[in-house]
Amino acid sequence: MGPNYYFYAISALLVFAQLFLIIYKIKPLKIFYDIPTDRSSHLVPTLKVGGLVIFSNFYFLSIFLIGHSSINQVLLLSALIFLISLCDDFFDISIYFRLFVHSITCGVLIYLLDFDYLLVSIFFLVSLIWITNLYNFMDGINGLSAFMLIFGFLPLGYISYNHGDFEFTNNIYLLVFLILPFLYFNFIKNKIFLGDAGAVTIGFIAGGVGLYGWKLGYWPIWFPTVLFSIFGADATLTVILRVVYKKNPLIPHKTYFFHKLIDLGFAKSKVSLYYAFLMMLSSLLSLFLLHCSLNTIYLSLFIYYLLLIFILLFIHFRWLKLDIK
DSSP, X not given: OOOOHHHXXXXXXXXXXXXXXXXXXXXXXXXXXXXXXXXXXXXXXXXXOXXXXXXXXXXXXXXXXXXXXXXXXXXXXXXXXXXXXXXXXHHOOOHHHHHHHHHHHHHHHHHHHTOSSHHHHHHHHHHHHHHHHHHHHTTTSTTHHHHHHHHHHHHHHHHHHHTTOHHHHHHHHHHHHHHHHHHIIIIISOOBOOOHXXXXXXXXXXXXXXXXXXXXXXXXXXXXXXXXXXXXXXXHHHHHHHHHTTOOSSSOOSOSHHHHHHHTXXXXXXXXXXXXXXXXXXXXXXXXXXXXXXXXXXXXXXHHHHHHHHHXXXXXXXXXXXXXX
8 A cells, every 4th residue: 555644644643642641641750761961961851762652653553554564674673673772771781782782683684685795794784783873872952863764764765655665655654754743742842852762773774774775776875875964974973083082982972063063052953953954955965866867976975975074074173162171
């Protein structure tokens, strides 16, 4: 069956009702709250069960109402990422154990994708592990992760629909619709976070679906990388700069570029909207380039990434003048 927008809308309303009850009518235990620290962008304890609500509904609806899909393997493996991340939300799992589980899960998916060369498999394994975690790194202020999901996943669903893979499309669009009520309570009301269970799982699905769609012939490999390039560029360049300045990139910190914009005086809500606008532009660019010649694609991507790096470095050097440690 093709996209069922009534199904998406009803599902979104159910998630809205659940979030409303949890936020305003139920008093969850302290374990369900994110307690602010000196590295936090929030000042008051905030619920971190957005991912729990979204993916509990998503997995149930996907299995029982959508059924078989070409990306079922990605979704089934994402459930393992979801469970370990959920445990980390509430019980603070060791980073090394989490990375071990991420590596095994990503490794299974790479094995299922059956690349011809070992070096290619290793490259995509490392890339998938990085994408899985960078989504969590970038989940630092309200709205960012939700906007990235919306503008990143909508083109994936659109292209899969054009290839007649309606179950693929239904899963992608369902996830987009389920994030909308969360966006309201997260970005507008400032009442709830995704938590690791939401952010890390979304990162794995984004990377896994991007690779799967490429293997199915739905899009070229550069397509998903451009879709999620705003998150990718911010997190990757941040790690490189921390290494250059001899700072540990693995410990929590507040030196991502969205943090630097906040330090420079921009309101958090405006920073999220600026990122959303850039995400929208990257999505439109990706769709446009699908209809261009290879030379045009390569030239456009070179200019795009050069401009993106220039903007980020401009922010970085402006931030350095503030002398913030």
